[in-house]
Amino acid sequence: MKKHFARLALCFFLLGTAHAYAQSGMTDSQVIEYVQQALQAGKDQQTIAMELLAKGATQDQLLRLKSQYEGAAGDSASGATEEAAPATDTGSRTRKTAPAAAQGKTGEADASLWTDGMKQSMERRKSLKAAPMGEDEVFGRNIFNQEKLTFQPNLSMATPENYSLGPGDELIVDVWGASQNTMRLEISPDGYVNIANVGPVYLAGMTIQEARRVLKQELGRIYADAGNQIQVTLGNIRTIQVNVMGEVVAPGTYALSSLSTVFYALYVAGGVSDIGSLRNVQVARGGRTVARLDVYDYILKGQIRDDIRLQDGDVVMVPTFEELVKIKGKVKRPMWYEMKHGESAATLLKYAGGFSSDAYRKSISVLRKNGKNFSVKTVDDTNLSTFILSDGDVVTVDSILNRFDNRLEVKGAVYHPGLYELSGSLNTVRQLVEKADGLLGEAFTGRAVLYRERENLTREVLPVDIEGILNGTSPDVALQKNDILYIPSIHDLQDLGRVSISGEVNRPGSYPYADHLTLEDLVITAGGLKESASLVRVDVARRIRDPKSTEEPERIGQNFSFGLKDGFVVDGQPGFELQPYDQVYVRRSPSYAEQLNVTVEGEVLYGGDYALNTKSERLSSLVQRAGGVTRHAYVRGAKLRRVANEEELRRMEDVVRMVRREIGENLANALGLKVDSTFTVGIDLEEALAHPGGDADVVLREGDVLMVPEYNNTVKVNGAVMMPNTVSYAQGKGVKYYLSQAGGYSANAKKNQKFIIYMNGQVAEVKGSGRKQIEPGCEIVVPNKTKKFNFATVVSNATSFASLATMLASLATMMK
Missing domain, CATH: 3.10.560.10 (Outer membrane lipoprotein wza domain like)
Known part of the structure; x- marks a missing residue:
């Protein structure tokens, strides 16, 4: 547990050097839990630090947690002195990265990893991973800014045979057979491991395969029995320092796991900058270039052969791009692409995913900057592989024309209207109608219309005797591409119109007209009469139509009145048939009235709601019906609250607008000045009760509330x-x-x-x-x-x- 706290405190020390750049997105317990899980998974401190920053942990939060665990780290350090590891080890073999301090590196070196550029890189990464790549972005630039793609080395992988050992690496030597022993040997800064009873053995620079052979040879002197077996594996690995230079977001020196590759170094540096190259990433080792990496090979082909494992002192160099070319239009992935010198338009199309389904593939156009002005080049499909692109070229792929080579269309009164193919077996009007499964019963066969497109794209109309063609009495008409045959319906040629009904019916509205539609039919269709409907007054208004008239008539409409009983006409013409555009009005019965309720509150014997007996009922009558006032009532203080009608609301709105202009909007809003739906009517209830029916005895209306208060002194x-x-x-x-x-x-x-x-x-x-x-x-x-x-x-x-x-x-x- 102490060892765990020591590692936790060390990790917080590294994290504490970063300046806060975001609001904390993690609680203290979440940070601690994440560090514990990351350490158990064998993640190096660089990775843990980056992931915590990306998740929103802040400097203040981490420094506070660091101070809480520094004591535990001190206890761990003293405990480690007392508990020296024996030669025989039975501890965990989970591989971890050795801390920089173990190799003589200072805290300042670790702190230098977290530059302002690195924090900007993390902030940029957070924004990029939420935003999809658009047409104005460079393809592949966001690969090092993805949330789930970190290129973090796998510390649990089997030891690569070509892994080059160095100071800080740990070797686990297992001996079994006649003898049984396990040794953990750490390579010193001078490159040696010290083996009891053997002495120092130089291993720095050897591969794991070479070190296995040397150790077996050296240990064979003390484990000479033929029954002994010796196995050498890699334990904890060292931390190396790698310089990431050139056009990256945060160039600098980074402490990485010795299993780290070029992609991971680019990731921790924030990825390439806006002028950095993805196609020519170089790795320099000992003054010479040992690898050139093309990120497009990984993105488009999945090839990672050039993503070599880095060594201490390697320099990852990202130069500026050679050429940027944009492709737009009808391709699957229109955007900017980085091109190598000498790559062709065919290669660019491959990078863009190829043509889209509606692309014009015979040629493409290229807009080029020639150093003095712009020029346009048209590249035929036969020259795509030989046309070499230049920096700044803009390639446009056009779409196919919205025209058809063999389209026929039939509309109107056929069973299956739509598009059909002009072919050897379908090239006449009769064949097209038969292909559409024939005419509907409502088809008007007297004449059809054929719309034909001329060579200049204008149209002409040809009349077609559709009945004669189908009966064989008229010659069939040959069709051409883009012909449109329209066969009208009889309903299209006559205005059937609608009828409407309003007033006291359950479903007022407009309904389609049908022959022999009667008044009774329309009332039933509208859901029947309401309770409030008048049975003696249903009116029908009709238009006057005279298509042969040559002068303005004196009458502009006809009106009919009917009486109904149980929905049937009993007064007027029975079975009255409606005509298109007739309007039916079902009147409200003059004797029908809904209850009009008022309320009395306060000091009366029977307060509550009361329905008015007449439209002229007054205050005194209401108080009398409520049993009169109590002995505690203060009659002179009674007031009447009334619901404003539309006219009163309009008047109050005018007053409010006037006052707002005078006192200003701010003061009016502070006062809550607005139009209320109710207002108080000044009354003298004492006078009204003394002289019922007099001027003080106010006439009530629906919604009124009479409030009789207690005496207030x-x-x-x-x-x-x-x-x-x-x-x-x-x-x-x-x-x-x-x-x-x-x-x-x-x-x-x-x-x-x-x-x-x-x-x-x-x-x-x-x-x-x-x-x-x-x-x-x-x-x-x-x-x-x-x-x-x-x-x-x-x-x-x-x-x-x-x-x-x-x-x-x-x-x-x-x-x-």
Whole structure:
């Protein structure tokens, strides 16, 4: 466990040198779990660091976790000193990459791996893997920016026979037979392994096959018995340093596993830059080029023979591209392609996946920059393999023409209209009709129309006696390519029209006309009559048609009226047949009325909903039906809330627009100034109950809500006062008394324009002392005299006003 923590802390040390470039996308537990799994899988620290950065881990997060595990790393280091590995090893043989520190490399060397360019590479990789390659991208450039394609070396693979050993590699030597032993031998920086009872043996630079032969020879001196067998395998592998130079996103020196290949080095460097070459990646070793890699061979052919294994000190060089050529149009993969010097147009087509199905294959056009201006070259299909492309060429593959060599078409009243092939067995009108399985019963056989295309692509119309051709009385007509035969239906030649029905039926609408359609038939088709339908008044409106008329008629329509019973005509012409475009109106019965409900709430004996008996029922009648008011009711404070009709809503919308213009949109929005669907009607219920049917006894309408409150012995003071307040009602006291309870007027008060809002919704201007005007539950409002509103005061007023109408009225008063 301590050893695991030590490795974990070391990995966090490497990660901690990176600057945060993204919001954290992983929790602490996810980071720790990922590092544990990666270490157990044998991944090297470089790979773990890159994958954590790509997943969104940040510097702050990793540094904090690193500090938590540094103590565990220290314990592990001391424990490792005390627990030296014996010569005989029975531990895990999972292959791991030796850390750079084990080879004498400093933390600064590891930290140098994480340059700003590397972080930009990772950010670029994150964006590229989410975006598909488009026509303006270079083919293959995104191969090193894929989420699932990392080219990470497989540490669990069998040891390659040509693997070259170096300082830091570990060899596992197994002896069995007459003797039994397992040794782990690490190659020192000088290239030796030290074997007990044998001494140092030089192995650096040897392949694993050569090292196996040398070790068997040396160990044969101490395990000389013929029954002994010796096997040498590779254990933990070393870390090598590779320079990735040239046109990559993040050039620099990278610490990689000794099993790493060129592709993996390109991946950790972020891939090639916008001017880098994918076709000529070079590997230099000891001053000479040992490999040239063409990425297109891997992408298009799956060949990786040139993806060689790297060695310590190798230089991966990415030069600039030689040629970039774009191909567009009708190919399977139109985009930019990197070309080697001397490659042809046929090779480019192969890279692009070949022609698409609708491509014109006889020739392609090439737009070329010749150093002075542009030129266009047309390349025939016979010259594609010999036409050599140049840098900057734009190749266009056109589409085939939207024309047919042998198309025939039949439309109209046949069983199978559509396209047919002009051939030796199908080249006349009769053969085409027979191929379409003949005429429908509704076909108009008096005349058909043949549309023919001339050589100049204009059309002409030829009349066809289709009945005579089919009967053999008229000669058959020969067809040509692109002919279109149209055989009309009798329905196409006459306007059958529709009929409509509206009013009190269940499914009003328009219906297709049919011969002998009666009024009763249409009513049944429309779902029958509603409960509200009038049985004595169903009207039918008909157009006047006279195709032979030569003057304007005086009458422009005919109207018929009918009475119905059980859906049948009982008053009017029975069996009345409709004509095309007739309109039927089923009237509403004048005696039909749905319930109109009102509500009474508060201090009445039987509150709730009541249906109006008459359209002129009044307040007093509603209170009487509700059993009268209770002894706690404050009748003078009763108010009526009413649902606004369309006209009232329009008027309130006009007022709101006016106020918004005056006070500004921001203040209006802050106040929540909008049109409400309900408003308060100022009533005097006390007077209405005292004199039923009088002017104060308001006529009710649907949706009205009468609210009878309890007695309220307070008075509110609001507006331009020092401290808005609610005080107890004192009988006989005037407005001055209540204003004093709110600290008196503020500096901007309009003293002469005070008004009172009563509980019942009525508003009155204060006259004189207002002693007789003050009532329990009322509100005294003092407007502000400045046109620039006191925001707090207006909001306070707005929240206490009884309705939108009173609020708008007070705002208008303040603006004077």
